[in-house]
Structures are given as structure tokens and as C-alpha cells.
Amino acid sequence: MTPACIFECRTSGLALVYLQAMVIRNAVAQRVRRLRQPRYLMATLLGLAYFYFLFFRRSSFQGAGPGAPVAPVNIGLLVGVSMAAVIMTGRIIYSWIFSADRAALSFTEAEVAFLFQAPVQRRVLVHYKLLKSQIRILFSAALFALVSRRLGFLGGNGWMHAVGWWILLSTLELHSIAASFTRERLLEVGLNPARRRALFLGGLLLVGSALWWWLRRTIPAPRAADLAGPMAMVNYFQGVLTAPPVSWLLAPCIWILRPFFAPDLAAFIRALGPALLILAGHYLWVIRSEVAFEEASLELARRRAERGEARQAGHWRGRSQPKRKRREPFPLRPHGQAAPAFLWRALISAGPWFHPRNWLFISAGVISVMLWLASQPAYRTALVVIQAVALPVGFWVLIAGPMLMRREVRLMMQRLDVVKTYPLRGWQVVLGEMLAPIVLITAIEWLLLAVLAVAAATLSGEVGFTVLSSGLGVIAVGLLVPPVVGLMTGISFAATLYFPSWMSAVGQAGGGLDAMGQRMIFAGGYVVVLAAALLPAALVAAVPYLIVLWMTGLQVGALSAGAVAVSLILFGEFAAVVWWLGGRYERFDLSAEVPPS
Amino acid sequence: MIEVSGLTKCYGSFTAVRDLSFAIQAGEVTGLVGPNGAGKTTTLRCCTGVIPPTRGTVRIAGIDLATDPVEAKRQLAFFPDEPRLFEYLTVWQHLVFVARLYGVTNFAARAQTLLAELEMADKKDLLPGELSRGMKQKLAIACGLLHVPRVIFFDEPLTGLDPAGIRHMKDTMRRLAREGAAIILSSHLLSLLEEVCTHVLILKQGEKIADGSLADVRRRFAQQPDASLEDVFFTATGDDRIPPVLDPA
Numbered sequence A: 001m002t003p004a005c006i007f008e009c010r011t012s013g014l015a016l017v018y019l020q021a022m023v024i025r026n027a028v029a030q031r032v033r034r035l036r037q038p039r040y041l042m043a044t045l046l047g048l049a050y051f052y053f054l055f056f057r058r059s060s061f062q063g064a065g066p067g068a069p070v071a072p073v074n075i076g077l078l079v080g081v082s083m084a085a086v087i088m089t090g091r092i093i094y095s096w097i098f099s100a101d102r103a104a105l106s107f108t109e110a111e112v113a114f115l116f117q118a119p120v121q122r123r124v125l126v127h128y129k130l131l132k133s134q135i136r137i138l139f140s141a142a143l144f145a146l147v148s149r150r151l152g153f154l155g156g157n158g159w160m161h162a163v164g165w166w167i168l169l170s171t172l173e174l175h176s177i178a179a180s181f182t183r184e185r186l187l188e189v190g191l192n193p194a195r196r197r198a199l200f201l202g203g204l205l206l207v208g209s210a211l212w213w214w215l216r217r218t219i220p221a222p223r224a225a226d227l228a229g230p231m232a233m234v235n236y237f238q239g240v241l242t243a244p245p246v247s248w249l250l251a252p253c254i255w256i257l258r259p260f261f262a263p264d265l266a267a268f269i270r271a272l273g274p275a276l277l278i279l280a281g282h283y284l285w286v287i288r289s290e291v292a293f294e295e296a297s298l299e300l301a302r303r304r305a306e307r308g309e310a311r312q313a314g315h316w317r318g319r320s321q322p323k324r325k326r327r328e329p330f331p332l333r334p335h336g337q338a339a340p341a342f343l344w345r346a347l348i349s350a351g352p353w354f355h356p357r358n359w360l361f362i363s364a365g366v367i368s369v370m371l372w373l374a375s376q377p378a379y380r381t382a383l384v385v386i387q388a389v390a391l392p393v394g395f396w397v398l399i400a401g402p403m404l405m406r407r408e409v410r411l412m413m414q415r416l417d418v419v420k421t422y423p424l425r426g427w428q429v430v431l432g433e434m435l436a437p438i439v440l441i442t443a444i445e446w447l448l449l450a451v452l453a454v455a456a457a458t459l460s461g462e463v464g465f466t467v468l469s470s471g472l473g474v475i476a477v478g479l480l481v482p483p484v485v486g487l488m489t490g491i492s493f494a495a496t497l498y499f500p501s502w503m504s505a506v507g508q509a510g511g512g513l514d515a516m517g518q519r520m521i522f523a524g525g526y527v528v529v530l531a532a533a534l535l536p537a538a539l540v541a542a543v544p545y546l547i548v549l550w551m552t553g554l555q556v557g558a559l560s561a562g563a564v565a566v567s568l569i570l571f572g573e574f575a576a577v578v579w580w581l582g583g584r585y586e587r588f589d590l591s592a593e594v595p596p597s
Numbered sequence B: 001m002i003e004v005s006g007l008t009k010c011y012g013s014f015t016a017v018r019d020l021s022f023a024i025q026a027g028e029v030t031g032l033v034g035p036n037g038a039g040k041t042t043t044l045r046c047c048t049g050v051i052p053p054t055r056g057t058v059r060i061a062g063i064d065l066a067t068d069p070v071e072a073k074r075q076l077a078f079f080p081d082e083p084r085l086f087e088y089l090t091v092w093q094h095l096v097f098v099a100r101l102y103g104v105t106n107f108a109a110r111a112q113t114l115l116a117e118l119e120m121a122d123k124k125d126l127l128p129g130e131l132s133r134g135m136k137q138k139l140a141i142a143c144g145l146l147h148v149p150r151v152i153f154f155d156e157p158l159t160g161l162d163p164a165g166i167r168h169m170k171d172t173m174r175r176l177a178r179e180g181a182a183i184i185l186s187s188h189l190l191s192l193l194e195e196v197c198t199h200v201l202i203l204k205q206g207e208k209i210a211d212g213s214l215a216d217v218r219r220r221f222a223q224q225p226d227a228s229l230e231d232v233f234f235t236a237t238g239d240d241r242i243p244p245v246l247d248p249a
Helices: A003-034 A038-056 A075-098 A109-115 A122-148 A158-188 A193-218 A230-242 A246-261 A265-288 A294-312 A339-350 A356-375 A377-414 A426-458 A467-498 A500-506 A512-552 A555-587 B040-048 B069-074 B091-102 B107-117 B133-145 B163-178 B190-196 B214-221 B229-237
Strands: B002-011 B014-024 B029-033 B055-060 B076-079 B151-155 B182-186 B199-204 B207-213
Touching: A003 A122, A038 A512, A075 A158, A075 A193, A075 A230, A075 A246, A109 A294, A122 A158, A122 A265, A158 A193, A158 A246, A158 A265, A193 A246, A230 A246, A246 A265, A339 A426, A339 B091, A356 A377, A356 A426, A377 A426, A377 A467, A426 A467, A426 A555, A467 A500, A467 A512, A467 A555, A512 A555, B002 B040, B014 B040, B014 B055, B014 B182, B014 B199, B014 B207, B029 B040, B029 B163, B029 B190, B040 B055, B040 B076, B040 B151, B040 B182, B055 B069, B069 B076, B076 B133, B091 B107, B091 B133, B107 B133, B133 B163, B163 B182, B163 B190, B182 B190, B190 B229, B199 B214, B199 B229, B207 B214, B207 B229, B214 B229
Parallel strands: B029 B182, B029 B199, B076 B151, B151 B182
Antiparallel strands: B002 B014, B002 B055, B199 B207
């Protein structure tokens, strides 16, 4: 490099450092300014408290405390290093063979627009990219160290873990860039991805065969004693992994991993030299690679921006999926109530899985399999497992399913200037928007209940239920599902209408401590409101339950009467919620939350 | 057709639109103009029932938007700058959905006619993702016109359109006005307003500066009778940031 070139690199490099520093400073300042609003302050405090209790309360960053015993160097730790090295080596080999990505550095669209046409050397751009990734890596290393420090068997302390994570993540990042540069270079000299794959696979096969041959000669096959227990197996495989030539193959990855797994300071310092040497080697590999990354980087920036926009719009898979025409769930006549039209539209968007006919086939198939399993005494264990899985899955769908509502409402908010011009009362729009999640979740819950009914009826002798009681129980719970799901989706809808700016943070990924705190507040509020809705119904339903029990003495009959009463009350509550939300929707003024354009 | 009286919209202590009154008759195309932050979008949103006004009344085809919003909304159509379409509904399914919401009688015939007029008859089974920007705009127009609205609002209707799309949009607006619709058109493109509009309503900082036929407003604000709407706009809004074009001679 000439002196003029070095001077140019320094000045343009300083400009890029300035850019990154200002971006970070302004982002932090914006977040700090936001704390003037009580809702952000409260959420941030809650997020900080969560972090404190999760990571700091019972352990310090210095380690387990002065009095705590130092973790001994044990066989488990050694196997941990070896296994991590095997996984890492496998991952690297896989990426060399199967990755099709070109030499693309990850820039934002603004960076592409400003930097790619500026008189900035390519090497400066690479350094800028590395600097940017270091900010992310340092943050990740600190966070991972907080987590790994809690794993007492690892030994070392928090700072050693942090440096270990930093070396590992930085090397992987540099290797990924260097590998993509090399693949690009191979492409430039005429080695297309198919030929490259064939070449690497051939090489891998050759090395694998040589290793196998060598191991067969040097390491005896496992005897019964080697497979007698977990410790014996660990010892045997540790012997395989540490014997040459496998150890030679794993050596680079082991050197990178050793600082993280170092049990004490002396071992850490000894491990640092080789790890830093590999890191420096990767850095030189990246910097000295002379390949054109601009075109692929531009394409990557565009794709990332598209994905970001898609996420904003609530499409988590991005826009890369080509859209195909979907079948209508049912023919929609141009006259009639509005709510079915919303359901029709939402079911088309939900995809072919939720087409009524397909769902009927799926349900029939699942129930047929269940009935067949029930008829085979040899498969009783399978029924027990299915029952044990279906119950928590049912609860999870019941809790998480209505959260789908947030996405629907966010999409509705984006088109509110059109939706609000529809000649409909507020309750019609609210009911229409809520109908699809209610129908979808109810369909899933009913199928799970049918599975549980078959399992419970078959296993009735073993778990103490009769066929009649398990059947009636399932029907009673089935009656409760639609109004409960309706109320839960109503809570999500209400949260969006009453706290729109909070919900936009809750519904999106990331966002920092305040967004995490907001999610926690929302989850807490969700539980409280749901309890408030269910409690009166349960109290009122106690009356028919007690009457039937007093008159007939049948527990099953009393429970069924109670379930019917709860269901009716919950339907009433749901209707009231729709009416109330309809009024709120009609008065809703999004521009009061978002300043007018 | 559109009667707005004393319309005021406040956001806390900030007043976006202040005591705005105007009326638009059938067949008139009124251009809503003003600098950024003048209150155009807020006015449009209040007039279409998207947001509630703080004070004042809006009557659409004689129906008060506050007291009978459903019936008032049946009479209007609003076209935002970006067509808001459902990604998994085909062109025809969009029309079916809108027909159901508005209760459109003789839907099939009306939809076929509209698609033919908009040169979209062969695109009935396509999804929005398969349409060009202009075609998406046409689909939004077809959806908006399906229920034969008497009052139509356009917000920056030429955004992203190619020359053919622009010409088609202008023709559509003129045709709708000839057929008796009252149209409000909000745009920064003063040349478009000059071509299409019969009337103009100029806002500045939420207040009405001028309202009337193009000729009346020109007479009031321009020094020369053949002054362009651009000259009229800058004189009316008192904006002296733009230097006058100097004669090279």
C-alpha cells in the first residue's frame, strides 16, 4: 500500500467509524428519551428486574464466589470440548459443501446507497462490516457468558467465558465471510457450485475412508465393557476422538474452543495463544481475499429490507414464498351478514390445511388411527404417551392460539383507512375479524379432545374413568372451548384497541428491554383479565352443579350441567365483549396514537 | 353531496384542522391542496369516517356521518395512495368480498362491466402479487366503484403509476364526475389538479385559505388572468421560499 492509499483508508475509515458511533449513540439516546414516557420507563424497569433476577441475583460475573469449590477437570469437560469440536467441524464442512451463497457482506440498504458509490476502498468496507459485526458479537458474548456461567461444571469464570465466546463467535463469523469469498473466487475461475460440491464430497469421502481405515488399525472395536454404561461409553469415544488422526482433524476447532472450556486461569492463558493465532489467520484470509462482493451484497441488502417489511406487515416468513391461488373454504354469496365474509377471507389466507374438506380428512385420519390403536392391546403404551402429549398441547394451543389475533389486528390496523370506510357497525367488524381465530383454534381443540376421548375411553379401566364419564367430560369441555377462545381473542383485540403503541412492540421481535418488559406486562394482564372473565361463570355454574348433584347424586350429570351453564354464561360474556369492542372500534382514533402525516 | 361544517380536529393541544367548512356538489371535482402539514390527510380521514372529528359535522349525500355512519359510508368510496389489497384473494374474490360488505345488488353484471371497463376481464383469477402497480390500482378502483358511490375521495391517486396508468386514472375521474359523483382529490401535483379539477380548496396550517371554482380562485389570488395554479398556490399560501422563474432574456 502506498502512503497516499493508507491516508485515504484512514480518512474514509474514520468516516465509517464516525457513522457507526453516531448510529449507536443516536439509537441509545432515542431509547433513553423514550423513558420519559411512563409506559416505557415501567417496562424498562420490569425488563431490568427480569435480567437481574435471571442472571445476577444468585451468581456474580466473577464466578461462584470465593468460597465455592473450583470445578475439577473432569472427563465430561474433555468430552464436551471434543463433542463441540465435532459439531463445529461438521458444520464447517457442511457449509463448504452445501452453501450456495455468494460473497455477500451484510449491509443495510442505506449503507449500500451511501457507501458503495462513495470513493471508499473495498478493504475499508470489509473492515467496516467487521467492526459492525464485532458490536453484535461482543453483546452476544457477554449475554452467552451470563448464561454459561450458571453451568457450574464448566469451571472458569464469567470473564474467561466471555472471552471464550468472543473468540468462538468472531472466528466463526470470519470463517463464514472467508469461505463465501473463497466460493466466489472458485466461481470466478470456473468451478460452479455443482462441481464444487462433487469435488468437496469426493475429498470428504476420501478423508473419511482413510480415517476409517486408520481407526480400524489403531483403535479396537468397542467391547461389551465399553458399552456397559454412560461413563464407559464416554471413555471409549473420548479415546477415539483424541487419537490421531481424528485429533489432527479436530485440532483447529479444539484450539478455538479451549479458552471457553478452560477450567482455570493458567489453562485459559495457555489456550489463548493458539486460539488467537487461528483468529488472526482468519482475519488475514478475509482481508487478503480480492473478490467482488458488491453485487451479491446489494442483493442481500434488498432481500433483508424486503424481509423486514414483510415482518412489519406480520408475514414472518418474508416475501420469498411465491403466492398461489387458494381454494375458497366455502362459496361466498354477495348478499348476507358481513361476519362470514371476514371468515371466508381469513380462511383463504390461512392456507390449504384449514380448508374445511382437508381438515375433515385430517380429523378422520387421526381419529381412525386412534381407534385402530385403541383396538390393539399391544399399543396401550402408545395411547398413554399420546394422551400425555395431547393434554399439554391442547393447553398450549388454547393459550398461544389467541395470540394469533395480534397479527390479524395489526394487519387490520394497516388497512384501517379502508376498513373504516366499510358501511358496517363496529361490532360487525370486530366479530368478523375475531371469527377466524375462534374457528381455527376450536377446530384444533375439538380434534385434540376427540383424541383424548378415544385414549381416555380405552384406558378407562387403567386410569379410573368410565367410558361414559370420559365421553361426557370431553363433550362438556368441547362446549366450553368456543366461548373461552372467543374471550381470549377478545382480550388480544381489546389490548390492541386500547394500547395500540404497546401492542406494536409486543407483536414484533426484538426491541430491547422496554419491549421485553411490555411483553411481560401484557402477559400478566392477559392472565388477570382471563381470570376475571372465568371466575363469575364458574361461581354461577356452581348452582346448577350443586342442584343436579343434590337431586341425582351423579357426579357426571352434575359436571355436565355445570359445564353447560358455564358455557352459556361465557357465550353471554363473549357477546358483551364484542359489543363493547365494537363501540371502542367506532370511536378508535389511530391518528391520536400515531401523529398525522 | 358533501357538506362540511365547522370541522375541527385536535391532537392534544395541537389543532390539525380548524373550523373548516365547505360544500361540493354532484359532478364537481375539487382539488384539496396545501403545503405539508396543512391538514389535507386529516380532513380526508374525517370526511370518510376513518377518524372522528373533534367538532363539526360532515354530511355525505345528505346523511350525517356521525349519526348514521353506516348509511353515509354506503354512499362514499375512498382510495388511499397505496392500494390496500388482500394478498391471497384473487381479483374476482376481492369483488365478491366487497359486494358482501356493501350488499351490492346485481353484483355479477356490475363486476363484469367494471372489469371490462378497466381492461381487467382476463385477470379475474390473478392474485395481487401477480399484478402490476397500475393493475393493483385498477383493482382498488373496481372495488371502490362496485357499490356505485356518490361521493369519492382520492388521496394522491397517481403515486407509482406509469404514463398509461396516469392517463387512465385521469379519464376515470372525469368520467365519474360526468356521471354525477362528487369528487375530492388530494394531491401535491398541481398540474394534475389543473387538468382534472373544476374547483379547488386550499388549506394552510389547518385553515381554509381559498375555496371555489378554479376561475374564482385564480381571479382572487393571481395577478395575471392566465396564471397557473402553481402561481395561485404560492400566492395564496404566502410561501415565498420558492424564487420566481426568471426570464433568461
